[in-house]
Amino acid sequence: MQLIGRNMSPFVRRTSIALKLLGLDYEQVELPTAEDTDKIAKINPVIRVPSMVLDGGETLLDSNAIIDHLLEVGDPEHRLLPASGADRRTVLRLAGIGHGIMEKAVSSAYERGRRPKEFIYDGWVKQVEGQVESGLAALNEAASNSDFLHGDHLTLADVNAVVAHDFVCTAEPYLMKNDPYPALSALAKRCGEQASFADTMFKPG
Numbered sequence: 001m002q003l004i005g006r007n008m009s010p011f012v013r014r015t016s017i018a019l020k021l022l023g024l025d026y027e028q029v030e031l032p033t034a035e036d037t038d039k040i041a042k043i044n045p046v047i048r049v050p051s052m053v054l055d056g057g058e059t060l061l062d063s064n065a066i067i068d069h070l071l072e073v074g075d076p077e078h079r080l081l082p083a084s085g086a087d088r089r090t091v092l093r094l095a096g097i098g099h100g101i102m103e104k105a106v107s108s109a110y111e112r113g114r115r116p117k118e119f120i121y122d123g124w125v126k127q128v129e130g131q132v133e134s135g136l137a138a139l140n141e142a143a144s145n146s147d148f149l150h151g152d153h154l155t156l157a158d159v160n161a162v163v164a165h166d167f168v169c170t171a172e173p174y175l176m177k178n179d180p181y182p183a184l185s186a187l188a189k190r191c192g193e194q195a196s197f198a199d200t201m202f203k204p205g
């Protein structure tokens with residue numbers, strides 16, 4: 001299967017990490033959304049990444065749909081996402097906070113990076129960055145009591161939290177000055193020692 005997109009997108013990176021953690025074979029096609037619009041449009045009419053092309057040609061769009069499929073085919077023991085009940089709901093809630101931080105941090109980066117300077121709306125940047133900070137504080141609290149956000153091993157909640165943390169460090173470094181989320185950065189450091197996280201670190205450009 002082919003994963004379309006670059007790991008500088010947090011949504012692509014979390015998908016790459018899931019693929020690696022599950023030991024699934026894939027090829028990554030690193031198309032930038034701002035430049036390779038025609039190529040991406042043939043796979044995803046909304047021109048977004050990540051997108052995935054399965055071996056039979058079927059396409060999956062959005063990291064949530066892609067990871068849902070990866071878990072179905074590659075995680076029969078439900079290690080990354082518990083099968084049911086309160087454990088599943090907790091992992092999904094924490095993973096949702098991480099995913100929400102990614103969305104808000106990307107919104108801020110687009111507002112600051114893609115608009116002509118005179119059209120940047122500072123009030124909007126402040127609002128979405130407040131949402132990023134609130135999410136990071138919640139994940140920091142969840143990371144304070146044990147090695148993992150939930151349970152005794154790494155789950156999708158940890159993957160999303162670390163990817164969100166690392167993305168904000170790169171895209172909004174001023175929000176991370178003086179290590180305001182020490183338990184979360186410690187989790188990111190521990191995970192960063194694993195190949196699936198280290199090998200997918202953002203490549204600028």
Ligand SMILES: N[C@@H](CCC(=O)N[C@@H](CS)C(=O)NCC(=O)O)C(=O)O
Pocket residue numbers: 008009010011033047048049050061062063064106
């Ligand atoms: N909800 C989507 C978000 C995907 C997303 O926003 N991707 C960005 C890259 S970080 C993108 O494709 N941006 C181009 C655009 O939206 O025009 C997911 O989880 O996959």
